[in-house]
Amino acid sequence: MIKAGIVGGTGYTGVELVRILSAHPQVELQWLTSRSEAGTPVADIFPSLRGVTNLVYQDFGDDNLKMMSACDVVFFATPHGVAMKQAEDLVKAGVKVIDLAADFRLQSLQEFETWYNHSHACPDLLKSAVYGLPEVNRKRIANAQVIGNPGCYPTTAILGMKPIIDNQNQTGTALIDKRIVIDAKSGVSGAGRQASLALNYAETTDNFKAYGVAGHRHLPEIEQGLSLILNSQFDHKIRFVPHLVPMIRGMLSTIHLELTEQGKQVDWQQAYEEAYQNEVFVDVLPSGSVPDTRSVRASNKMRIAIVQNNERAELTILVVQDNLVKGAAGQAVQNMNSLFALPETVGLEIVPVVP
Ligand SMILES: NC(=O)c1ccc[n+]([C@@H]2O[C@H](COP(=O)([O-])OP(=O)(O)OC[C@H]3O[C@@H](n4cnc5c(N)ncnc54)[C@H](OP(=O)(O)O)[C@@H]3O)[C@@H](O)[C@H]2O)c1
Numbered sequence: 001m002i003k004a005g006i007v008g009g010t011g012y013t014g015v016e017l018v019r020i021l022s023a024h025p026q027v028e029l030q031w032l033t034s035r036s037e038a039g040t041p042v043a044d045i046f047p048s049l050r051g052v053t054n055l056v057y058q059d060f061g062d063d064n065l066k067m068m069s070a071c072d073v074v075f076f077a078t079p080h081g082v083a084m085k086q087a088e089d090l091v092k093a094g095v096k097v098i099d100l101a102a103d104f105r106l107q108s109l110q111e112f113e114t115w116y117n118h119s120h121a122c123p124d125l126l127k128s129a130v131y132g133l134p135e136v137n138r139k140r141i142a143n144a145q146v147i148g149n150p151g152c153y154p155t156t157a158i159l160g161m162k163p164i165i166d167n168q169n170q171t172g173t174a175l176i177d178k179r180i181v182i183d184a185k186s187g188v189s190g191a192g193r194q195a196s197l198a199l200n201y202a203e204t205t206d207n208f209k210a211y212g213v214a215g216h217r218h219l220p221e222i223e224q225g226l227s228l229i230l231n232s233q234f235d236h237k238i239r240f241v242p243h244l245v246p247m248i249r250g251m252l253s254t255i256h257l258e259l260t261e262q263g264k265q266v267d268w269q270q271a272y273e274e275a276y277q278n279e280v281f282v283d284v285l286p287s288g289s290v291p292d293t294r295s296v297r298a299s300n301k302m303r304i305a306i307v308q309n310n311e312r313a314e315l316t317i318l319v320v321q322d323n324l325v326k327g328a329a330g331q332a333v334q335n336m337n338s339l340f341a342l343p344e345t346v347g348l349e350i351v352p353v354v355p
Helices: 012-022 062-069 083-092 109-116 123-128 134-142 152-171 218-229 268-275 325-339
Strands: 002-007 027-032 073-076 096-099 146-148 179-186 237-244 251-258 282-284 302-309 314-321
Touching (some): 073 325, 083 123, 109 218, 134 152, 134 325, 152 302, 218 237, 314 325
Parallel strands (some): 002 027, 002 073, 073 096, 096 146
16 A cells, blocks of 8 residues: 655645545555644535545644654645745655645756745756656656646646647648647636635625736646646747636636648647647646536546537647646645556546536
C-alpha cells in the first residue's frame, strides 16, 4: 500500500483528495493537517466523510518532518510557498512530493518570483521538478521526485491546444494565427475555501464577472505550456481572461483561434479524435456537440468539442473539466499513480454526478 499524507486537509482540493484517496485500493491515508482545525476529527468538519475516515487533523509546524517522512507521498493542497519549504527534506527522506500549488509549476525562477511575488526556497529542486500533466509528460512524471501539479486553467488550455501544437511541430507549418484568445470561466470553489467578501453568496450568486484581466498568474503557465511543455516551434501571443461564474465547481475554457490557409486543410475534428483516442481522461465529443460542466462534475474527465468554420477561418475549441478533479486533486492522483507504476486510472474511474 502507498502511505500518503495531505498538508492542507480542510481546503477544497484537500477534501477532494480525501474523497478520492479513501476509495483508492492502493492507498492508505496516514494523516492530514490543518492549523486551524488541529485536533478535530475530519468528519466533524466534513460530514460527507463520516464513516469514510476516522482521521483527526494534525497541526502543521516545524516538528512535522518525522510524520511526513514516514509516508511514500505527501500532497500539498496549500497556498503557494508552503511545499517549497518542506520539499528538500522530504526528497532527502525518499518521499515523493506532489504540490497542488504553484511552487513547482513554472520552470523559470524569474517568472515564478515575478508572478507570485515570492522568492523560491529551493531553486535547485525546481530544476528537477516535473510538470504533472500526464497526457503530455507521463514518462518524466514516472521518474520524478517532485511534481508541480498544473493549474486548473492551464490544464484546459494546454490539453485544449495540444493537437494543434503537435500538428504544427510535425508539419513545420503555421496552422493557426499567432493570436490565441482564451476566454475561461470557473466555479467559485476555484478560489478555495476562504472567507472573503467577494466570495459571499450574495456577491457570487446571480452575478458574473471577469477577474485578473490585466494579467493572471496562470498566463505564464499557459505560455510555458505551449512553448516548453509542448515544445512549440512557433511564437504565439496569448490573451487569457478568466471569469467567475455562479456555480460551485466546473470550468469551461473557450479557445478562439484563426486558421491559416494550411490550417483550413486540416480536419480538426478528426485530428483531435486521433490525438486523444488512447487518453482515458480526455473525451473528444462528436462533431456538433457542445460540452457542459455538468457532464464532468466530480470526475477526472475533460471533454473537448471542436467547431471549425473555414469560411471565416475560425477554429473554436471548447474544453470542460471539474476544476477540483482534473483541474487539481484528480490530476494529482493520476500523477501519483504514475509515480508508483500503477495504471493512471486506478481510483479515478468516477462517473460524473448529474444533475
Ligand atoms: N480550488 C481549486 O479549484 C484549485 C485548482 C487547482 C489548484 N489549486 C491550488 O491548490 C492549492 C489549494 O487550493 P484550495 O482551493 O484547496 O485552497 P483552500 O481551500 O484555501 O485550502 C488551503 C488549505 O491549506 C491550509 N493552509 C493554508 N496556509 C497554510 C500554511 N501556511 N501552511 C500549512 N497549511 C496551510 C489550510 O488549512 P489551515 O489554514 O487550517 O492550515 C487549508 O486546509 C492552492 O495553491 C490552489 O491555488 C486550487
